[in-house]
Amino acid sequence: MTAAADDRSTMDLLRGSRITAYSIGLISLVAGIVLLAWPNRTVHVVAVILGIMFVVSGFGQAAEAITTHRKGTYWGLLLLRGLINLGIGLALIFWSSATITAVVWLIGLDFVITGLLALIVSFMLPKDMGRGRLLLEAVITIAIGVIIMVWPTATKNVLGVVLGIALVLLGLLFLFSGYQLSKVRARLS
Numbered sequence: 233m234t235a236a237a238d239d240r241s242t243m244d245l246l247r248g249s250r251i252t253a254y255s256i257g258l259i260s261l262v263a264g265i266v267l268l269a270w271p272n273r274t275v276h277v278v279a280v281i282l283g284i285m286f287v288v289s290g291f292g293q294a295a296e297a298i299t300t301h302r303k304g305t306y307w308g309l310l311l312l313r314g315l316i317n318l319g320i321g322l323a324l325i326f327w328s329s330a331t332i333t334a335v336v337w338l339i340g341l342d343f344v345i346t347g348l349l350a351l352i353v354s355f356m357l358p359k360d361m362g363r364g365r366l367l368l369e370a371v372i373t374i375a376i377g378v379i380i381m382v383w384p385t386a387t388k389n390v391l392g393v394v395l396g397i398a399l400v401l402l403g404l405l406f407l408f409s410g411y412q413l414s415k416v417r418a419r420l421s
Contacts (some may be wrong), residue, residue, distance in 0.1 A: 253410035261403025271392025283324025290318030343377025
């Protein structure tokens with residue numbers, strides 16, 4: 233390969249990387265701003281998109297289970313999985329607000345159960361093996377779970393804002409990377 237061909241491939245690589253960085257940066261920045269402006273509405277849109285994915289997946293799984301029905305196989309479990317996914321998808325599409333609230337509430341319940349298990353285990357440990365630390369972690373985990381369960385809407389909004397901030401920062405980082413790649417490309421030209 234000649235030096236001119238090497239330079240051209242390096243320039244093509246820099247141009248492609250710069251375009252990718254600018255594109256991802258702009259999309260992330262816009263998505264982050266939208267999420268910060270309308271955290272509750274964006275969560276609804278994401279739920280509907282996930283619902284559509286679950287409906288398509290569930291329908292495909294159910295159809296596959298029925299069409300490949302063989303004696304003695306586990307087709308019944310495949311059909312059940314497909315129908316459950318179909319039901320989850322329909323719930324996310326038509327009752328997204330209630331479904332999202334239920335999922336957030338179940339996450340809070342999971343925290344409470346995890347905290348209770350840690351609480352039980354902490355009393356099984358000798359005092360010199362970290363009982364106090366585990367007890368504190370258990371109480372904090374239970375408290376977080378209760379807060380999530382009592383205020384699911386606030387939890388959704390807080391998570392939307394945190395995700396929005398993360399996307400804005402990611403977008404700015406990619407835009408800066410694209411700018412840096414432009415400077416390198418200009419220097420090499």
